[in-house]
Amino acid sequence: MPELPEVETVMTGLKPALEKHRFTHVETRRKDLRIPFPKDFAKRLNGRKVIKLWRRAKYIMADLDDGETLVIHLGMSGRMAVFARSKSQKLGQFHYDAVPAEPEKHDHVIFDTDAPARITFNDHRRFGLMTLIDTDKIEQHKLFKDIGVEPLSGDFDAAFLKAALKGKKTPIKSALLDQRLIAGLGNIYVCEALWRAQISPKRRASRVKPGEIAPLVKAIKEVLQEAVKAGGSTLRDHKQVHGELGYFQHHFAVYGREKKLCQRADDGIIKRIVQSGRSSFYCPVCQR
DNA sequence: AGGTCAACCTGAGCGC
């Protein structure tokens, strides 16, 4: 489900409940997600304080006060919700619901913190994961060693993309989805960025012309920034941590709009094709 | 080495 903007939204929403707060109780309600929880996962978190919350690619990172980092991936359907345990029901500037009496179906992990708050991790498809790794070894860790550039950072520019696409025979759609090149793009935002840059998802990556590289970089950055500002896109699963929906889905130009009129080309009808098992939406008239 | 594809899992929506 979540791509960079959704993960960023969730991470930011967790801050009032998590950053500079201590875990008072952690509970796992099954033995694994996509991968098993590390040994003594809940026990190791208990009593730990979160120094800093941040995001890398589609991962939420929580640096702890003992030199470990809690790593969370939401997979396709992962959700996190924050509930207030204080009487005022307020945490920072947001209003949160009170802790429900019973956990919901597929609530796999429950974190209580001294905010005081309860954070639940719900993931019905269980493609998500949680693990603990040494903070000073994140870059070398299996999950992160091959992860590419952050698309909203200064390192992602035309020179970088030009070099990354050079000689690539794979379609541009697949190249942009490759987390080893760019970290955090997913199916929605790649479709949207290619539409903005007027490039067909079927085009060979190496055939993106020099003059199209900078506009494509700009399109990627803009679509991600706008989506972050909108709190991400809610299709079925994504919610912000206090239950509010994201609303960038109302700004989709092509994603999920098969057979609808393209807003740029008068005679363009949005088409859906399948590329490496995923739907691509594009306008065959204005994207070449 | 580079590229493609099925598998992992549950649920929602649709046609019949």
Place this chain on the structure above:
DNA sequence: TGCGCTCAGGTTGACC
């Protein structure tokens, strides 16, 4: 109401 099929924001490992 129910069955069977398709599809879903991601990642990985096996295969050509």
